[in-house]
Amino acid sequence: MASQTFDFSQQPSSRVAVVDKGSLHRVLNAPQLYAIGYGDVGSSIYYALGVTALYAMGATPLALAMAGVVFVCTVLTYTELSAAMPESGGSCSFARHAFNDLMSFIAGWALLLDYIVTIAISAFSIGPYLSNFFPALNSSIGNVPFTLLMLTILLGINIFGVKESARISLLLCIFDIATQLAIITFGLIFLMHILHPAQFLHQLQQLWIGMQIGIDAPWSPTWPSFWKGVGMAMVAYIGIESISQLAGEARRPHRSVPRAMMATMVTLLVLYFGISSIALSALSPQELTTHYLEDPIAGIAASIPFGRQYLAPWVGLLGATILFVAANAGLIGASRLTFAMSEHFTLPRLFYKLHPRYKTPYVSLIVFTVIAGTIVAVARHLTHIADLYNFGAMLSFALAHLSLLGLRARQPDMRRPFFIRGNLHFGRTALPITAIIGLLGTVAVWIDVILTKPSGRNLGFLWMGVGLVSYFWYRRQQKLPAAGRVEIERLQMPDFHPVRFKKILVPITSAHLSETIQAAARLAKTHGAEAIALHVIEIPPSLPLDTFFPEKLAVADSILQQVQAIGREYEVPIAAQVQQSRTAGETIVDIARAGAFDLIILASRPRPAAPPGRSPLSTTVDYVIRNAPGRVWVMTGQGGLDAKS
Numbered sequence: 001m002a003s004q005t006f007d008f009s010q011q012p013s014s015r016v017a018v019v020d021k022g023s024l025h026r027v028l029n030a031p032q033l034y035a036i037g038y039g040d041v042g043s044s045i046y047y048a049l050g051v052t053a054l055y056a057m058g059a060t061p062l063a064l065a066m067a068g069v070v071f072v073c074t075v076l077t078y079t080e081l082s083a084a085m086p087e088s089g090g091s092c093s094f095a096r097h098a099f100n101d102l103m104s105f106i107a108g109w110a111l112l113l114d115y116i117v118t119i120a121i122s123a124f125s126i127g128p129y130l131s132n133f134f135p136a137l138n139s140s141i142g143n144v145p146f147t148l149l150m151l152t153i154l155l156g157i158n159i160f161g162v163k164e165s166a167r168i169s170l171l172l173c174i175f176d177i178a179t180q181l182a183i184i185t186f187g188l189i190f191l192m193h194i195l196h197p198a199q200f201l202h203q204l205q206q207l208w209i210g211m212q213i214g215i216d217a218p219w220s221p222t223w224p225s226f227w228k229g230v231g232m233a234m235v236a237y238i239g240i241e242s243i244s245q246l247a248g249e250a251r252r253p254h255r256s257v258p259r260a261m262m263a264t265m266v267t268l269l270v271l272y273f274g275i276s277s278i279a280l281s282a283l284s285p286q287e288l289t290t291h292y293l294e295d296p297i298a299g300i301a302a303s304i305p306f307g308r309q310y311l312a313p314w315v316g317l318l319g320a321t322i323l324f325v326a327a328n329a330g331l332i333g334a335s336r337l338t339f340a341m342s343e344h345f346t347l348p349r350l351f352y353k354l355h356p357r358y359k360t361p362y363v364s365l366i367v368f369t370v371i372a373g374t375i376v377a378v379a380r381h382l383t384h385i386a387d388l389y390n391f392g393a394m395l396s397f398a399l400a401h402l403s404l405l406g407l408r409a410r411q412p413d414m415r416r417p418f419f420i421r422g423n424l425h426f427g428r429t430a431l432p433i434t435a436i437i438g439l440l441g442t443v444a445v446w447i448d449v450i451l452t453k454p455s456g457r458n459l460g461f462l463w464m465g466v467g468l469v470s471y472f473w474y475r476r477q478q479k480l481p482a483a484g485r486v487e488i489e490r491l492q493m494p495d496f497h498p499v500r501f502k503k504i505l506v507p508i509t510s511a512h513l514s515e516t517i518q519a520a521a522r523l524a525k526t527h528g529a530e531a532i533a534l535h536v537i538e539i540p541p542s543l544p545l546d547t548f549f550p551e552k553l554a555v556a557d558s559i560l561q562q563v564q565a566i567g568r569e570y571e572v573p574i575a576a577q578v579q580q581s582r583t584a585g586e587t588i589v590d591i592a593r594a595g596a597f598d599l600i601i602l603a604s605r606p607r608p609a610a611p612p613g614r615s616p617l618s619t620t621v622d623y624v625i626r627n628a629p630g631r632v633w634v635m636t637g638q639g640g641l642d643a644k645s
Contacts, residue, residue: 032166033260039325040239048236056229058210058219067233073438086253089340094403113392118330119372129319187278254417335364391460394446401439521570536584585623
């Protein structure tokens with residue numbers, strides 16, 4: 001009987017040499033990582049509590065707790081992998097090490113969908129929370145420009161450095177946590193009467209009765225509805241990935257990353273259970289899902305005796321701050337994710353550019369700020385893209401758990417500063433039970449999205465399809481295997497500096513005109529440079545310099561018209577000049593020096609039999625090469641190109 005074996009050996013890899021242009025600065029400590037992680041995950045409760053209660057009814061705290069089990073498993077998986085591989089990329093990086101670049105791309109591209117949704121929804125939702133202070137923000141006419149302003153501020157903060165961005169997030173998170181703890185405290189005192197033991201015990205009993213499932217009561221959900229509520233509750237825990245995205249910028253990542261993740265996990269479990277319990281003590285599930293579906297915290301505040309008058313503005317400010325932090329975390333995550341993906345050639349290398357001074361991925365930051373701003377300006381109402389949230393996150397989380405299991409099997413001796421206990425042992429392979437539970441839980445929720453949310457399913461698969469087509473095309477262009485793994489070899493090249501052209505001078509005659517102008521037009525378009533064509537009419541010493549030669553001017557006019565026609569073909573405007581002088585070489589050098597041109601492109605056919613000791617090029621070209629203030633490129637014929645810098 002034929003048997004099937006599973007190959008857990010390392011996948012073949014392709015080594016690619018690249019120029020080492022520096023890396024992200026390691027400047028973040030555990031509190032700053034915690035602030036970004038909490039900001040990304042903590043914002044979810046503002047809408048996840050309402051939609052969870054819509055299905056789980058009185059058992060909402062229980063649904064959040066069960067979803068919290070999967071969340072704990074996911075945190076443990078990310079903690080072990082991030083500490084072992086402290087680099088940007090999160091699940092994208094994990095899948096690359098465990099499997100190959102194709103799996104890495106699927107994980108990263110799915111997660112990128114979440115980051116885009118996070119940035120757009122969080123930034124757009126800041127305005128309505130501030131409408132108590134600025135009523136104009138309640139309308140799209142006022143809120144859209146305000147959202148674009150918020151995105152611009154976030155872009156500026158992040159380009160200057162992730163450390164500055166994390167400091168702001170930390171301050172805002174402290175304010176948010178303090179406010180939520182205050183709401184829980186006021187709820188315990190005024191709604192659950194913790195200062196009166198008999199009443200407090202009665203409230204706890206009512207809360208426990210309300211968590212019963214499948215009984216004949218208005219607050220009790222059916223079991224299918226409860227499990228759907230558990231799936232909705234998973235939304236509340238999306239965002240822990242943002243800490244692992246910053247592992248490449250963390251100081252002592254083997255210590256700071258686990259501490260930040262554990263602190264985020266404990267904080268969220270306490271706050272989520274506390275807020276949901278207070279909410280159902282203040283409001284019935286029907287009231288919560290009817291009047292406060294999108295703003296459950298406001299419902300709690302309104303139920304406290306003095307809440308409607310004093311706490312409502314405070315809660316509005318609270319919501320705005322945490323949403324600002326969430327949008328910031330999404331922008332950080334998207335930029336670091338695309339940075340990591342482009343580093344390993346799963347996205348174009350454009351996203352791998354770092355700011356020369358601040359060492360931040362400024363191209364990625366700008367791109368995703370523009371994308372989020374475009375979504376806000378076009379969509380106006382963003383609720384229809386929220387279904388995509390679970391599609392991308394659950395797929396990415398599932399691949400993270402699968403990566404941990406794969407690495408435990410393939411690389412059992414890998415150094416793991418944080419090691420998950422509680423394992424199933426198969427020979428030398430120890431598979432963590434939490435990763436298995438997390439894998440099953442996240443896959444179950446992802447399948448539920450596919451089966452029950454048509455918009456999330458259709459848009460999600462469309463997103464993945466477009467991404468995969470682009471990935472295969474780019475890999476083919478780069479001549480790299482689609483399902484292999486690229487190993488990056490960074491070469492130290494101190495003399496390497498990117499070449500930039502701002503002004504290009506093209507002296508021309510009728511010979512080689514087309515080739516020379518085409519080369520100049522392509523360069524000008526690539527570099528965004530200014531191109532100027534120069535035709536020199538040489539006047540013999542026996543004649544005055546201003547001698548009028550109609551036939552030569554007619555030739556010059558014809559040449560310059562051809563130059564401009566070629567420029568229009570490449571959508572590059574090429575200015576044209578005609579100069580009369582004694583010697584063309586001196587004129588070219590003088591104009592290049594006066595105009596601060598950084599490149600001269602010349603065309604010249606070498607002389608077939610140059611005398612010994614003489615240059616095979618023309619006297620004009622030889623003079624320009626020797627005296628030009630900058631680079632000189634000489635086109636010597638069909639396909640020929642010489643250069644002098």
